[in-house]
């Protein structure tokens with residue numbers, strides 16, 4: 299059975315393309331009451347970017363805190379707030395920020411038109427009604443959240459995405475200038491998400507010509523952006539932005555693997571953000587990903603990045619077990635990494651062993 303992938307149907311790419319946003323939104327402003335909801339990372343509240351968000355008097359501008367990974371409870375609150383405070387179903391939702399904001403914008407757009415808690419929609423194709431038109435404007439690159447058909451959410455019982463044909467953005471504005479000022483560590487952790495997507499996509503049983511093609515090109519771009527010499531920051535940012543897009547498409551047609559399964563455990567139990575959790579896990583996965591971890595280590599050196607290590611000293615036995623249980627439930631990732639008989643290779647003890655190395 300082959301999966302049906304829905305991709306983003308409209309994309310603008312280029313330096314300064316954010317300035318076209320007002321023009322893009324014009325057709326959505328034709329109704330008398332249908333304002334636009336802007337959801338932006340509150341990091342930008344006092345930054346110049348805040349002055350470039352074309353919010354009018356009928357619109358709603360929500361500054362979102364993303365200190366924690368996106369949660370179902372926050373999605374539900376945002377949806378309720380938008381519907382009660384604005385009194386309208388918005389004509390469009392615009393998300394401006396990193397991967398967490400991309401996930402929030404996608405999830406809220408789906409939840410505005412589907413009743414009940416977002417917990418009910420964590421899974422594949424569970425939403426019944428099409429989402430509100432939604433636009434993604436990434437300010438960090440690597441997660442691929444701008445192009446994926448999943449809004450990853452942590453709920454009371456699991457970390458699992460709202461995945462389906464209504465989730466992907468209807469339009470994405472890729473403006474490399476927006477990632478220019480990202481803090482070095484954050485840029486690296488997020489960028490490595492793309493690198494790891496490619497490695498995992500290429501090393502598993504779900505790989506195919508489509509996923510390989512995107513992953514190979516994304517990997518070329520990642521290596522140029524993080525290992526390349528003589529590139530300006532501007533050139534590296536363009537490459538990273540496209541590496542993120544292609545890496546996201548690659549795992550859409552294939553799957554992530556061991557690193558993501560472990561990283562989900564770290565994030566769920568200890569609250570680590572996705573990018574840094576991946577880096578912590580990938581840093582200790584030479585036994586699985588071989589020479590691809592060599593390049594990763596070179597990138598860490600070149601960019602003088604701190605990857606937390608020896609964190610397992612602080613884990614309690616209960617935390618270790620809980621992380622391993624969260625991780626082993628991600629059947630699709632293990633199946634991709636080791637095939638349908640993955641349970642013959644991977645056990646709770648083996649997963650605990652990986653966590654103990656971190």
Ligand SMILES: [Fe+2]
Pocket residue numbers: 441491495558572
């Ligand atoms: Fe990822």
